[in-house]
Each structure stands twice: as structure tokens, then as C-alpha cells.
């Protein structure tokens with residue numbers, strides 16, 4: 001009997017330590033140094049944060065997303081899920097633990113597909129937490145459909161020359177390098193004709209046109225860049241993996257990235273539920289506490305059930321990834337998690353906000369940030385609709401059509417068959433009456 005929902009006691013101790021550490025030491029960074037997670041550390045900020053990273057390393061919890069063969073601690077996805085749901089409470093926690101998106105996914109593909117030189121140049125400093133990276137794939141006119149991408153790289157002697165526009169390239173302005181997905185062979189299908197390049201951000205021709213902010217962020221101060229690649233010349237060694245391998249590489253990257261977001265979303269949703277419950281027990285209005293009112297009880301019950309379902313779904317999918325060690329085999333469930341994620345966070349954060357009344361919608365509480373976060377989850381790494389399509393296609397693979405006019409489960413025919421099967425007993429039944 002292999003199913004088991006208990007955490008190994010030794011690892012539980014690790015999680016308990018992480019939980020207290022994040023609440024006491026890391027969550028305050030969100031308020032002391034807001035929106036600066038992806039800005040290189042310097043001065044007093046470095047003095048505050050380096051010792052925290054050091055403590056995480058000392059405990060063996062640094063960069064747990066990668067296996068030992070790829071330069072990490074090798075915790076596997078299930079243990080990572082249990083840790084990540086703690087880190088999801090805080091914006092800074094993934095940085096302090098060396099497992100922040102998009103760097104985790106970027107590190108993963110360099111570890112899988114990079115040459116030794118590329119690993120030395122990009123992966124090692126990335127794992128060291130000293131630099132940031134950017135994944136530059138989406139194009140302004142093409143969005144979620146990579147088959148429409150036009151950014152291209154053309155060979156020129158030993159070099160490649162990249163031209164085109166990329167949109168929503170997160171952290172480009174502070175990243176040391178970009179992983180750019182481009183067309184290298186327009187004569188074959190996009191699935192065979194696209195490649196990935198590792199491009200230092202200071203390469204001539206990499207022009208950040210503007211940094212787009214999310215709603216609520218001051219104009220011009222966002223972290224999602226529109227980049228024009230104008231005759232960006234890179235050497236042949238900048239190619240990541242083989243020519244034409246971009247789609248395969250993208251799937252490796254996005255599979256891991258999506259499930260890691262989901263793990264952290266559990267933590268953020270739990271935080272919203274915690275706040276909802278505290279407020280419900282604390283606030284009294286119109287003759288009783290909020291927690292005594294059935295509508296509010298409904299919010300709490302629905303949120304608890306939704307979060308429990310989601311958590312089990314994420315942990316199960318993480319367990320599957322560990323078991324198969326092949327994202328393709330778990331594609332359906334990763335997509336299903338991606339579909340569920342924005343709704344769970346949105347619903348719980350929205351209810352928690354409502355229970356807090358007017359205070360809930362102010363900039364003194366985090367709920368609207370969470371609701372925006374939920375909307376982001378429904379787009380980043382692909383829109384919900386696209387993932388629903390993936391789930392449906394994968395689910396349908398296990399089914400076959402029937403040639404019959406009536407469905408297989410059509411009851412008149414099944415009833416007739418059942419009566420024939422148990423005819424002797426049915427006759428006895430009648431006889432006994």
C-alpha cells in the first residue's frame with residue numbers, strides 16, 4: 001500500500017524551520033525592500049540579505065529545484081512543493097532560497113542542454129544567486145502562438161545575427177543575459193525551425209524600448225520589457241542545444257516553471273485564507289461576529305475545500321514528475337494545475353478581501369495584489385484557454401468513438417443485457433413474490 005499523505009518527520013523539521021524563518025526573517029523584506037527582488041544586491045540591501053541566503057545554504061536548502069547532476073541539492077519536486085508552498089507567502093523568499101522564477105526554469109534548460117562552457121558562464125553564477133536571467137519568447141503580434149514568431153537569427157560566417165521584437169520579457173532590464181527563441185529555418189515547420197540563443201544583455205543591438213508595469217505599478221517602472229533585437233551578433237557558441245530544438249527546450253522549461261508557480265500559489269492562497277479566518281473571528285457587526293454569519297462561513301468552507309483540492313493536485317503532479325522524470329508524461333496534469341491555479345488564488349483572495357470590507361481594497365492590505373497575481377497566472381506561461389485545450393486533448397486520447405447510434409452507456413440496452421445475465425435470479429425473485 002504505497003499511498004501516503006504524511007511528510008517524513010525529518011523533512012517536516014526542515015519545513016518547520018523554513019516556515020518560521022520565512023515568517024520572521026524574510027516576509028519583512030517584502031515591506032522593507034518592495035519590488036527590488038530582481039535588482040542586483042548592493043550596499044545595505046546586500047548586508048541584510050546575504051546572511052539570510054547564507055543561512056539557507058548552511059541548511060542545505062539553496063537551489064533545491066535542481067538535481068545534484070545539474071548542480072542543485074536534488075530534493076525532487078514533491079519535497080520542493082512542500083518547501084515552495086512556504087516560500088509562496090513572500091515575494092522575497094524564492095530569491096533568498098535561490099529558486100525564483102524565471103531563473104529556475106532558465107537554469108534548468110541550461111543545465112539540460114548547455115555546453116560545459118555555457119554552464120560555466122551562465123549556470124554557475126545563476127545558481128550562485130549573483131545574477132538574473134530573462135526568457136525572451138513572446139512577440140508583440142504573436143502572443144501565445146509561437147508558430148507566428150518572426151524574430152529570426154541568420155548565419156553570417158561563424159556568427160548568428162538576430163533581428164526582431166520580443167514582448168513581456170520579464171526582468172530584462174536587470175538580467176545579465178537573455179534566452180531568446182528565434183526562427184533559424186523559416187522553410188520548415190516552426191516546431192523544427194526555431195532555436196534558442198544565450199545573449200548577454202549588453203550585446204550591441206539589444207534595445208529595451210520600454211519596461212511595462214503591471215496595474216498599480218508606476219508608469220515606466222515595470223519589469224516586463226519590450227525588446228528590439230537590432231542586428232544582434234552572437235557567436236555560434238551562443239546556440240543553446242541543437243539548431244531547431246527550441247520547442248523541445250521550451251517544453252522542459254515551461255513544465256517546471258508552471259508547477260513551481262503552482263506550488264508557491266498554494267502558499268499565497270493559504271495566506272489569504274489565514275487572513276480571512278482571523279478577520280472573521282475578530283470583526284463583529286450587526287449582532288454577531290463575521291465568523292457566525294453563514295455567508296462568511298460559506299466563504300471559509302469553499303476556500304478551504306478549493307485549496308485542499310488544489311494542494312493535493314499539485315502534490316500529486318509533483319510526485320508524478322519525480323516518478324517519471326519526464327515532463328511529457330505529466331503534461332496533462334501540469335496543464336490541469338495551470339488551469340486551476342488562477343481561479344483558486346483569485347477566489348480565495350477575493351473572498352478574503354470582501355471579508356475585510358473597505359480595508360480589504362486599500363493599499364494597506366495585499367489582496368488586490370493577489371488578485372492581480374491571479375490574473376497574471378492566467379496568462380504568463382500561456383493563457384488558461386490554451387492549457388485547457390491541452391488537458392482536453394490529452395484526456396480525449398484515452399477514449400474511442402462509438403459507431404453505434406446510441407452511447408455505450410445507453411441504459412435500455414444495458415438493462416436488457418443485465419436482465420439476460422441474471423435471468424435465473426430475476427425469475428426466482430418473481431417466483432418468490
Ligand SMILES: Cc1cc2nc3c(=O)[nH]c(=O)nc-3n(C[C@H](O)[C@H](O)[C@H](O)COP(=O)(O)OP(=O)(O)OC[C@H]3O[C@@H](n4cnc5c(N)ncnc54)[C@H](O)[C@@H]3O)c2cc1C
Pocket residue numbers: 102134135136137138140142143144145167168169170171224376379380381382383384385386389
Ligand atoms: C506578468 C507576465 C510575465 C510574463 N513574462 C514573460 C517572459 O518572461 N517571457 C516571455 O516570453 N513571455 C512572458 N509573458 C507573456 C506570456 O507568456 C503571454 O502573455 C502569453 O503567452 C499570452 O500571450 P498574449 O499576452 O499576447 O495573449 P494572446 O496570445 O493575444 O491571447 C489573448 C487571449 O486570447 C485567448 N486565446 C489565445 N490563444 C487561444 C487559444 N489557442 N484558444 C482559445 N483562446 C485563446 C485567451 O483568452 C488569451 O488570454 C508574461 C506575461 C505576463 C502577464
